[in-house]
Amino acid sequence: MRLGFLTHVQGRGDDLAETYRRAQELFVVADELGFDVGWVAQHHAPLQGGGLSSPWSFLAYAAARTRKIRLSTAITILPLEHPLRLAEDVAVVDTLSGGRVEIGVGSGSGPEEYAAFGVDVNRKRELTTEGLETLRRALAGATDFRIQPQPVSDFSDRIWQGVFSAAGARYAAASGTNLLLNRAAYGYDEPTDEVQRVWADEFLAAWDRPQRPRIGLSRFVFPAKDRKTAVAQVEDGLRRATEGFIARGDFPAGLGLDEYLRRFHAFVGHPDEIVAGLQREKVMPVATDLITQFNPGIPDFDAAVHALELIAKEVAPALGWSPAR
Template structure:
């Protein structure tokens, strides 16, 4: 099983936040993950929120990561595809692929937050359909096919994206927030799957992986795909010196991060209103409950022995890669120390 680093953003400070320092931290962690032999570094796409302020453009940040690392895979986790023209996605990531000498991969997300879609307001209602429709198109563009679009005069014109990517095949994941049908769709399209351990039981996850494998096996061969899909699971990660030190170090930052996520959900205009109705005391209780649940299932939070057992369990469930979510509020030194202890577990999983 592969181990990777996932950034998802815990920058919850005000306007005086030193974003330049945050980028330096991201690059430092990516470079150390490269030296330690981890598989990939994932960066998200997030817009207009206090959380994740430094992640509006995965290809721009990925270009910097690609230029300052040597072998680690450079991936988007995720590209919100309905916000972008697929031609632009193909062009941007072809640049990163050339800089990295073929280390690019990306996960496609449909998007969820209504505010994000000020970038493409007409694409919100049918965002899922648009994302799934554009995946085969993105594969064709990556392969260098000429595709017809409408130009500035309203007439059709055939175009071929430039530059040509370094790698002839673009590894694609579909990001799942928990809907079992997304796993089936990923199998049908022969993409990989990027999901999270959060929000589901071990049994629910096992069933989703089973359905994905069945759907993938039954699907016909498609352009740019392989014979077996990859299941990548994101998990909040801090491998501590022991269990007590891990909880002591990661507990408070993770509680703050969880509360900021609740606030972000409450600001979504399609939310059912339950998040917005929570009192501060209820939000605190919810964050504490979530933390305790992570310590029992789904989180890589604890001693090396505990985290080794969690990884072995996920491997046995059919997980191919764990994307270790490290930037939920820890400092750079703490992240790097945990990363070294994580890398030491690779030989066991």
């Protein structure tokens, strides 16, 4: 299993420059702790406390500040990018980082972002399919226009797709990309891990390539010295995110904090509690990558650093992970 850390680049204040700088510092900390992959999420519309619109600029800077950690997106919103230009950005960061780049793509985003870019949201699946094919061929040097520089090494096993259904999982397998599973499955009565385990099984059953596929399991994980301390750090961000989910009709109103944590499929508390919860996780046995994130919580910087330390030193080792030499 590889260990990852995903940031949505959010902060507690209004100083976005400081939010971005601190997100970079978390990449440095994760690199020093031995995390295998650092992930960023692309959001064109502002998130509470920040949001990252240009992930490849961010990852280029992270590449210069880190030594070993791999760099990826979960996700880049493919229909809102020109796939050749995106391939050029990916190839530049891959070259500068010494071949440490991976890329997760998907259709993501809401109608307002598609409208802002002049793209028909009703074509997002079609555009994702077309864009993915162009992106893959460009990274392989198989397009009429050859991008420069060419990536350091083969990208065939370094592309991921975020999916939200069994049909999406089968599509990802048919296109030969790795599978990214979101922190929670919304709109289902069943627990997230039960729903997503079906998707993972569908993906594996449909896979027909010679290489072994990867399954990335993104989870809201925030350890602290005890549950009370952990909840205090994530509660404000959680409540504000919950308001958005209620407004969209994804969550019912009037529930308690513990129930909203359950709906976000959260693992929050003492490291031993988190380990026990992840050991019961039904997707973990088939996952190759555990991708931890604090979102929708927005802890302060020191608490975030401490949580990364606990994940790398107590949580992940209890699940069988160790830093690569």
